[in-house]
Amino acid sequence: MSQQAASTTRAIPIVTLGTVLSAFFAVTLAACLLLALIITDTSLHMPWLAFFPWFEWTPTGILIAFVEAILYGWYVALVFGGLYNFISARMGR
Numbered sequence: 001m002s003q004q005a006a007s008t009t010r011a012i013p014i015v016t017l018g019t020v021l022s023a024f025f026a027v028t029l030a031a032c033l034l035l036a037l038i039i040t041d042t043s044l045h046m047p048w049l050a051f052f053p054w055f056e057w058t059p060t061g062i063l064i065a066f067v068e069a070i071l072y073g074w075y076v077a078l079v080f081g082g083l084y085n086f087i088s089a090r091m092g093r
Helices: 003-010 014-038 045-051 059-091
Strands: none
Touching: 014 059
């Protein structure tokens, strides 16, 4: 098997990884939002407030959070998937 064929069989598909990670982060955010709506006290608001003091559960804030979740999934896929593909191609595995 040639080196090119070996590197393409071991490479992580970046598009698939980005899609899966973005969907995972968006579903996780949706679950947090659902829990915040079900639990009527402020138990989930205080941890969010510590990390994002500007964040409010408004429609605009929710939309921004979903966009950030999707973009973060693609960021992780491009950086770490690209690094893995580069290193595995250089090592010949």
